[in-house]
Amino acid sequence: METRSNHVLVGSVVLILIAVMALFLVWIARWGAGSDKEYDIFFKQSVDGLAKGSAVLFSGVPSGQIKEIALTPDPQFVRVRISVGRDTPILVGTTATIQGSFTGTSTIQLDGAQKGAPPIVCPEQNPLADCPNGVPTIPAKQGGLGALLNSAPKLLERISTLTERLNEVLSDKNKASITGILANTDRLTGALADRGPEIAATLAETRVAVQQAGEAAKQIGTLASSTNSMINEDIRPQTKHLGETIASAKKSMDTLSEVLEQAKPGVQSFSKQTLPEVGALVHDLREMSQALTGVAERLDRGGAGSVLGQPRLPDYKASK
Incomplete structure (x- = not known):
């Protein structure tokens, strides 16, 4: 009877110790979790390669992990909640990118923080505008490798289209035309030479x-x-x-x-008075000139007597 009582007492003490240890571990876990800060990131791209528990890096330094991945009412976005240490400088200007790898495992890379910038927090007025799920939001941007992997299907499609067009350009008919052009060019260069x-x-x-x-x-x-x-x-x-x-x-x-x-x-x-008088004078002078001319002619023919006396009649001789 006493032996059974000792076993029960020992078992009870052990159970109590286990319960206390479990409570201590839970408290430690909650205390450690309470020291982290949580943020939401809305990615407008595929989050293939991310999983709950994936690492979160700040400038390449491990700083936290992914707590939750969920869809949003807007099908264009995927919400990823992360948890980082309180000493991680999540400041205005910090951005998040998906850092992919060819092994299939991806991480979230945080960078872009500027010295002296304020931390990212939920505003006191209208907090739901910047914090729709109760935690601050870190802006997302496409990473180099992630953007390349996301655009790989479109790139392959364009390469396929380009290949088809090259095949059309290098058809048998076009090959014959190109051959003729090269031959003509060869002849032209020879002629020029x-x-x-x-x-x-x-x-x-x-x-x-x-x-x-x-x-x-x-x-x-x-x-x-x-x-x-x-x-x-x-x-x-x-x-x-x-x-x-x-x-x-x-x-x-x-x-x-x-x-x-x-x-x-x-x-x-002069034209009205003198000219008529001058005309009359010229007429008188002209008549006087004619008279003098006649006198001169008579003087020449008969001498002075012809002028002073009557003219002599011619002598008349009778015919026999």
Whole structure:
């Protein structure tokens, strides 16, 4: 009876110790978990390779693990909750990327924190806008290898399309055309090689022609300069004198116009009164001239007596 009582007592003590140890371990676990900080990351890409318990790295240093992976009401995003140590500097500017590997295991890489920036926390006003699930949110961006792996299907599709188009370009018909083009190009280069001396001579003649054109242009420039000098030295002074002469002639014409204007009344009086009298005088002089002419002729024929007396009758002789 006493032996059974001792076994029961020992068993009870052992059970009590085990229960206390379990409670201590649970408390330690809760205390350790309570010292971590939790954040949500919303990835707009596949999270293939991530799993609950996967490592979270900050600048390559292990800093926590993934606590939960879940879908969101928006099918474009996947929510990943992580837990990191309290000493991890999750500051404004920190971003999260999925660091993939060819072995199939992926991790979350945190970087981009800037010294002096405030920590990422839920705002006191309207916290659900930045913290829809009660914890701060770290912005996500596509990583190099992750973005490459995500774009691999599209890349393969484009490579396949490019290969098909290359096959179309390198069809038998196009190959024959390309062969003809290459043959024609070969013949053209051969012809150019044969005509090499003629081409060289043509180039030399062209060079001489260009040189002569340059000399002609130089001579034209010299001629233009000489013409300009002649215009400046000879023609422009003469033009100046001509302008002075024209101005003097104009002044003389203006003076003559004034004189004519002043003489206009006298000219009109002369034309109306004097001209008729002069006409009558000329008529009288003309008649007097004719009379004098007749007298002179009579003097020539009969002398002075013909003028003073009657003219003599001719002698009459009787016929036998």
